[in-house]
Amino acid sequence: MNEKHYLILLVENNAGVLTRISSLFCQRGFNIDTLTVASTDNPNISRITVSCFGDETVYEQIMSQTEKLIETKQVISIEPEHAVLRELLLVKVETDSDNVDEVVRTAAHHHFRIVDSHKGYMVLETSGSPEKIERMLALLKPFKIVEMCRTGATALEKGKVNYDLDN
Amino acid sequence: MTLNGSEILVKVLLEEGVDTVFGYPGGCVLNIYDELYKSSDKIRHIMTAHEQGAAHAADGYARATGRTGVCIATSGPGATNLVTGLATAYMDSVPMVAITGNVPNSLIGRDSFQEVYITGITMPITKHNFFVNDVNQLADTLRRAFEIAHTGRFGPVHVDITKDVTAALCEYTPPTAEKKAQKPVEYDNLEEIAEVINSAERPFVYCGGGIRLSGAEEEVQRLIAKADIPASYTLMAAGVLGYGDRNNLGLLGMHGMYSGNKAIFNSDVMIALGTRFSDRVALNGKNFCKNSKIIHIDIAKSEIGKNVPCEYSVNGDIKDVLTKLLPLIKEQKREKWHADIDEWKKHDHVPVDVPEDSHELKPHQIIRETCKMAGEDAIYVTDVGQHQMWAAQYISHVKPNSFLTSGGLGTMGYGYGAAIGATIATEGTRPVIHFTGDGSFHMNLNEACTAVSYNVPVITVIMNNQVLGMVHQWQQFFYGRRFSSSEPERATNYKAVAEGFGAKGYHCETLAEYKAALAEALKANGPVWIECLIDRFENVYPMIPGGKTVEDTIINNPEEAGK
Numbered sequence: 001m002n003e004k005h006y007l008i009l010l011v012e013n014n015a016g017v018l019t020r021i022s023s024l025f026c027q028r029g030f031n032i033d034t035l036t037v038a039s040t041d042n043p044n045i046s047r048i049t050v051s052c053f054g055d056e057t058v059y060e061q062i063m064s065q066t067e068k069l070i071e072t073k074q075v076i077s078i079e080p081e082h083a084v085l086r087e088l089l090l091v092k093v094e095t096d097s098d099n100v101d102e103v104v105r106t107a108a109h110h111h112f113r114i115v116d117s118h119k120g121y122m123v124l125e126t127s128g129s130p131e132k133i134e135r136m137l138a139l140l141k142p143f144k145i146v147e148m149c150r151t152g153a154t155a156l157e158k159g160k161v162n163y164d165l166d167n
Numbered sequence: 168m169t170l171n172g173s174e175i176l177v178k179v180l181l182e183e184g185v186d187t188v189f190g191y192p193g194g195c196v197l198n199i200y201d202e203l204y205k206s207s208d209k210i211r212h213i214m215t216a217h218e219q220g221a222a223h224a225a226d227g228y229a230r231a232t233g234r235t236g237v238c239i240a241t242s243g244p245g246a247t248n249l250v251t252g253l254a255t256a257y258m259d260s261v262p263m264v265a266i267t268g269n270v271p272n273s274l275i276g277r278d279s280f281q282e283v284y285i286t287g288i289t290m291p292i293t294k295h296n297f298f299v300n301d302v303n304q305l306a307d308t309l310r311r312a313f314e315i316a317h318t319g320r321f322g323p324v325h326v327d328i329t330k331d332v333t334a335a336l337c338e339y340t341p342p343t344a345e346k347k348a349q350k351p352v353e354y355d356n357l358e359e360i361a362e363v364i365n366s367a368e369r370p371f372v373y374c375g376g377g378i379r380l381s382g383a384e385e386e387v388q389r390l391i392a393k394a395d396i397p398a399s400y401t402l403m404a405a406g407v408l409g410y411g412d413r414n415n416l417g418l419l420g421m422h423g424m425y426s427g428n429k430a431i432f433n434s435d436v437m438i439a440l441g442t443r444f445s446d447r448v449a450l451n452g453k454n455f456c457k458n459s460k461i462i463h464i465d466i467a468k469s470e471i472g473k474n475v476p477c478e479y480s481v482n483g484d485i486k487d488v489l490t491k492l493l494p495l496i497k498e499q500k501r502e503k504w505h506a507d508i509d510e511w512k513k514h515d516h517v518p519v520d521v522p523e524d525s526h527e528l529k530p531h532q533i534i535r536e537t538c539k540m541a542g543e544d545a546i547y548v549t550d551v552g553q554h555q556m557w558a559a560q561y562i563s564h565v566k567p568n569s570f571l572t573s574g575g576l577g578t579m580g581y582g583y584g585a586a587i588g589a590t591i592a593t594e595g596t597r598p599v600i601h602f603t604g605d606g607s608f609h610m611n612l613n614e615a616c617t618a619v620s621y622n623v624p625v626i627t628v629i630m631n632n633q634v635l636g637m638v639h640q641w642q643q644f645f646y647g648r649r650f651s652s653s654e655p656e657r658a659t660n661y662k663a664v665a666e667g668f669g670a671k672g673y674h675c676e677t678l679a680e681y682k683a684a685l686a687e688a689l690k691a692n693g694p695v696w697i698e699c700l701i702d703r704f705e706n707v708y709p710m711i712p713g714g715k716t717v718e719d720t721i722i723n724n725p726e727e728a729g730k
């Protein structure tokens with residue numbers, strides 16, 4: 001079954017580590033849906049959240065192939081129900097005197113933030129789980145979307161977690 | 168102590184116990200070579216004809232000794248010439264450290280003369296790679312490279328060093344940290360696995376190259392003897408089973424013995440040791456032994472379930488796992504299972520001998536005579552093609568680490584460099600026989616000059632069938648005998664070329680001539696080429712076509728193909 005999976009990779013914060021990981025995914029034919037990366041409170045460690053599609057065997061291969069990389073410290077598989085998954089959405093809609101009120105009303109009603117309004121264009125922002133982002137995007141269907149971007153999910157597991165970064 | 172980068176590099180090589188490096192000089196490694204010159208009493212540098220030869224020589228050195236092989240090349244073309252050698256070593260998990268120079272820091276990223284983004288190129292074909300542009304990082308990076316190459320599943324590591332670093336000064340501190348002691352590993356399913364093996368009716372051991380890398384030959388043989396389990400080996404594991412042992416069913420896979428392939432297919436429990444279920448053995452991954460319970464023991468977690476799913480798995484060092492498993496294994500005899508196998512053995516391909524003076528030289532006879540004459544101690548190295556398969560099928564004795572072949576990548580041209588590396592590594596104390604084909608040998612026969620320069624007594628046996636035999640065989644079987652570009656009609660006079668290089672050459676058309684030439688070659692103290700003429704339609708049997716199963720085996724007749 002082609003399911004969506006989420007992975008967290010804790011990796012050494014070295015130049016080239018992202019290339020290595022994306023090259024590995026490409027080489028093995030794994031399909032990345034989204035990928036986010038940034039350094040963490042530990043300056044030696046970068047944290048990558050990956051979402052990908054594949055059946056269980058593909059997913060296990062992704063885990064073990066990624067673990068095999070020297071710069072990988074830990075690979076954590078996460079279940080969406082046991083984690084906080086968030087992504088950010090920015091959408092630019094075209095506005096005119098006819099619909100501007102409607103856009104503002106929709107934004108207010110559904111808790112979009114209007115972060116910019118500029119000569120007929122408005123940038124709306126929201127964040128939330130990937131599912132919520134899908135729903136929020138759908139709400140904007142009636143308007144003319146000229147540009148949009150989303151970050152892809154980033155995630156923290158709920159409660160206590162055990163990291164093993166010494167190896 | 169303040170040292171420059173090149174001095175530090177040599178220091179670390181010495182710390183790591185390196186006595187020999189293979190390489191080729193050039194602009195970006197001039198500083199390193201200057202230091203190697205000064206340290207030539209401690210580290211021997213072997214200059215090959217081509218960097219590919221240096222990489223294969225470091226690989227041969229590593230495979231023959233179990234120690235990490237080292238090669239050095241300059242930036243740009245020097246570095247790209249290492250690529251095939253690194254990929255070959257990576258596929259076969261060979262511990263190697265490749266060092267390349269790169270252009271000075273200020274010229275990096277500017278398409279400078281002989282600049283190549285080589286770490287970008289070697290990333291997917293090395294276990295790990297490093298780019299060093301700061302001398303303060305050099306010593307620890309090199310130490311780490313040696314550690315990575317030779318721990319867990321071995322593999323090649325590449326370190327690219329800018330020219331500035333090789334000249335820059337920094338404080339050198341000898342290594343302080345004691346190597347981390349390996350934590351003892353516990354396996355929680357050994358009792359369960361032992362029970363599965365003990366109660367199996369038709370168990371089978373599938374031996375892979377990991378056994379060699381783990382040094383677990385003895386434990387594997389003990390397991391097989393104690394529980395009376397038939398076994399076969401992959402190309403990478405030739406030599407791990409005792410020859411002449413009833414339970415040794417020979418080579419497995421595409422050109423493996425019919426009886427062994429039949430036995431693994433009909434097994435109820437298969438114990439796969441240090442193998443990745445490659446498509447040369449599990450020719451049809453989905454149907455491969457689908458009726459047997461598979462127990463997979465491997466040091467690389469990523470191999471478990473990669474190509475073929477398994478019921479039981481242990482992620483660990485084979486020697487360690489088997490040492491703990493063996494006491495749980497019940498001693499027993501399996502006459503019924505052997506009786507079935509004996510039945511299949513009747514269908515095994517048996518090559519036909521010809522008289523010694525026949526002008527139809529037979530590969531299996533060449534190989535058998537070689538084994539007899541070269542003795543127990545010989546190291547065998549092959550190139551890639553039919554001759555490689557014949558070597559794997561018919562060599563009748565191999566000590567551990569003494570069958571060197573490019574299994575995973577199948578690199579034609581691997582053999583000569585590797586044989587030179589192996590001979591140098593063993594200081595000429597063991598006969599080294601390099602079986603090659605006319606096609607493969609043409610790729611890197613230029614290394615003869617290296618063998619002559621350093622007086623390396625490698626014996627190269629050229630099985631000259633005048634064709635790219637393995638390609639030719641496929642074309643004969645599956646492409647209506649359209650021999651597209653596999654009959655090159657070369658006019659090479661091997662004896663003359665050997666002599667031109669300053670080596671010795673022989674041309675043989677009968678087994679008697681071959682034996683006489685080999686007897687002389689075994690006494691020579693420099694390189695020898697022995698060319699053996701073979702019929703171009705001499706095929707490798709048996710054969711299971713790719714994607715098929717043992718039931719589709721072609722035992723000895725091309726007419727069976729495509730049925």
Ligand SMILES: Cc1ncc(C[n+]2csc(CCOP(=O)(O)OP(=O)(O)O)c2C)c(N)n1
Nearest residue numbers: 552553554577579604605606607635636637
């Ligand atoms: C570098 C490289 N190029 C191409 C191949 C494909 N290939 C595999 S076997 C073979 C023929 C080898 O011919 P030869 O060395 O004469 O050996 P023979 O099969 O005749 O014994 C070829 C072309 C390869 N394995 N490696």
Ligand SMILES: [Mg+2]
Nearest residue numbers: 604605634636
């Ligand atoms: Mg040939």
